[in-house]
Amino acid sequence: MDFFYVSLLSSFTISIILFLHFLFYKNKNSGGGGGAAAAGIPLPPGRTGWPVVGESLEFLSTGWKGHPEKFIFDRIAKYSSHVFRTHLLGEPAAVFCGAAGNKFLFSNENKLVQAWWPASVDKVFPASSGQSSSKQEAIKMRKMLPGFLKPEALQRYVGIMDDVARRHFSGEWDGRETAVVFPLAKNYTFWLACRIFVSVEDPRHVARLAEPFNLLAAGLISIPVDLPGTPFNRAIKAANFVRKELVSIIKQRKIDLAKATTAGATTAKQDILSHMLLTCDESGRFMHELDIADKILGLLIGGHDTASSACAFVVKYLAELPHIYEGVYQEQMEIARSKRAGETLNWEDIQKMKYSWNVACEVLRLAPPLQGAFREALSDFTYNGFSIPKGWKIYWSANSTHRNADCFPDPLKFDPRRFEGSGPGAYTFVPFGGGPRMCPGKEYARMEILVFMHHIVTRFRWEKLIPDEKIVVNPMPIPAKGLPIRLIPHTHTLLTTSFSSSS
Template sequence: MDFFPNLLHLVILCISVSLIFLIYKQKSNHVKLPPGKMGWSVIGETLEFAMARRRGTQEIFFNDRMRKYSQDLFKTSLFGENMVVFCGASANKSLFHNDKKNLSTWWPRSMLKILSSPELVEDVAQKDFVQMRRAVVEFLKPEALQHFIPIMDSMAKEHLETEWSPYREVKVFPLSMKYAFALACRFFLSVTNHNHVTKFADHFAIIIHGLLSVPINIPGTTFNREQRKKELSENDGTVARDVLTHSLLELDENGKAINEMMIASRIMSLLIAGHDTTNSAITFVLKYLAEFPHVYSEVFKEQMEIAISKGPNDLLNWDDIKKMKYSWNVVLESMRLTPPTQGTFREVVNDFTYINFTIPKGWKTFWTPYSTHKNPKYFQDPEKFNPSRFEGNGPEPYTFVPFGGGPRMCPGREYARLEILVFMHNVVTRFKWEKAILDEKLSFDISPIPVNGLPIYLKPHSHK
């Protein structure tokens, strides 16, 4: 007797589920998605994007789709995800100011495998990046950064003396990477021993190229963690406070110490952010200074005025950095033409609308500096190297975005400014140089890279 009532309940349930599905499908069909194409099944346009990165033609990848679909945004599929690429100043503004309300931090799985431990599930790893950002913001406060300047200056002098001065020809990219990595180890980890830095750099190079696990014998792992804790207790808090120390002392929401593999993952992602993009920026500043002698002459004049004002053993300070106005405009123009970062991903946590197009929950977004940095709508003669663009009020808002924008603007932008300017001061006051390869091609890893490392011929200055 119970069979028919149960059957009736089952039929009603099936009909209800079917109706809900049909309503959802009908609703989805009425959603106006951005123009574009999703590419091949599963892989989407990922292969085309990867080939563009390898050839150094990502700018063409984005610009072709902007011309074909929309100057504001287009849809695609990258890394197995439905994605909307935002383009132009208005789109940048909308995306940056939607950041907290409708978007959350997101990285492709392939990047998470590099930036986080295999032991961390994806959502935990994503959340930890947010926690790490808070620690970095605290660490890179302006008052703390001012104390970095003389240390950066001293390390730049030592680096150029040992790695550049003995040679007539050097490769800029690997050497600037070595310098930037040593700085990152010094400031973020308090690691100063040359042998330790070199060994760590070897491990780091493997990680960058895709190894899925983190080497054990690096700062942030069990041994180093216990050693640092011992130092902290014995020195009663006098050990230099860095991001590693902050992580070692940090407690999770349950009052427990953070897992050492999570700390190691933090360190890896921080080192990538803290040295890879600045290394790229330094490399291309030197490239453009070689290509435009009149720009080099103005930078040299500005930097020599600062150098002459110093005593024999005086190191650079905050007041000196503030005098490097033209030099910084040169850096900005270099980053406009060759942005050190490709852009940033986000995940949509709530449906939102932009110019009558719906961006659905669960989709991913991407913004890229390529949509504005060489756009004649925003920059006159966009291919011309012209540092004067940044005089006065500079470019229009949201058109020049090497550090992103909104609440998640890169927290290390001021650190990068100091690192680049200090190195620039030291290399310009020591050398002039010429490119060994006039038309060197580019490829992309996390940042743009000259395929041959930017070899240059050094010409030391005769002044003392």
């Protein structure tokens, strides 16, 4: 599978590819020293590793082995619990650790630091205008999204999510003795994203987009070498195909909106595509069709693989922890009993899923889809007594707090009670990032995960078919074999089991 393409490469091959990355994608402004360092303030402790490759192999390989936190905690123990120096993906880098590091970065977004992506991202998502980078386009997108993705705007989509989930489970789960969870979860989240974002709900149309989209998603997490046959090359081709499909949808939607406006009707589809077509910027300009296609493409990616990973790990932990499963089951069955035949879930039902969401949060703590993210220093500055030169890349890691005993006592224990009351301390639970760059789709993700949990636990119990299945982090956690399970349909003879006796 393409997801594991990188992990199958030899260290020598990876070294060559990283060297090519260094040659073709290196940021010329990445710098080395800096004014603060020249003034006598030391750089953070650490090492730069091998020439060109730096410590990239160790950084990546700990994830392939299923323990991405090892790279972080080994260096915390050796150098500093606050910040250390390294060299990743051809760039000098500092890794900020702990809640204090998260707070500093999230609070200084677009002041001392800004988001950073490798230049290769622009090859997959080139700005149609040719005048701005993917970074600038992402800023525009973040300004547009909150109005559509805030909770009050999403309330009207709970029923749609529930309908998609019913159709998904009816067609792909019911009647099976076994299931492979991760690919099925991907089908669910992709179908849902197509329906909510662009009102594509015909399974045949969704399937037509799914295959090239999966090639795109796989290529984005591969080494960025644009040679025939490589995952990155296939990702570029797939992006072009999906983009053309989206432009066709956009053109038709513009016609539909124009007809609805002329007729004075309100029957045009109300989704994020219509929102983009009808929203202008500060100058009164509307987005170009290709700009909209690229933004929809980015949304499909953002709302697809990460949520698929979260859903898969919910299934994993519920299989391993029967008492946790029972608590979720009792809560979801109480909601199911309150519904009339055929009645869909609504916003009030989602708000009742408090224990289920605490369980999902604990899943996101132990297996965060977003392992961390890079920033770039906009100017020289000091942090914790060390200099950070302009142009350096800065990495924050979710695991530096999620698996830190100072933030979460007994951090490897699965305990949803951590999220009761006021919950974890500030800047310690960061599966969606934080500050101005906190994921704008957080509430959307909460809804799709909870709807998934409702349907799977009210239909089945299950057992893992591979008890000790390896977890690969590349760059998000994925069960190596997709998490095959044996399905045990409910006879609903267990309804008398009390929540308190199983907690």
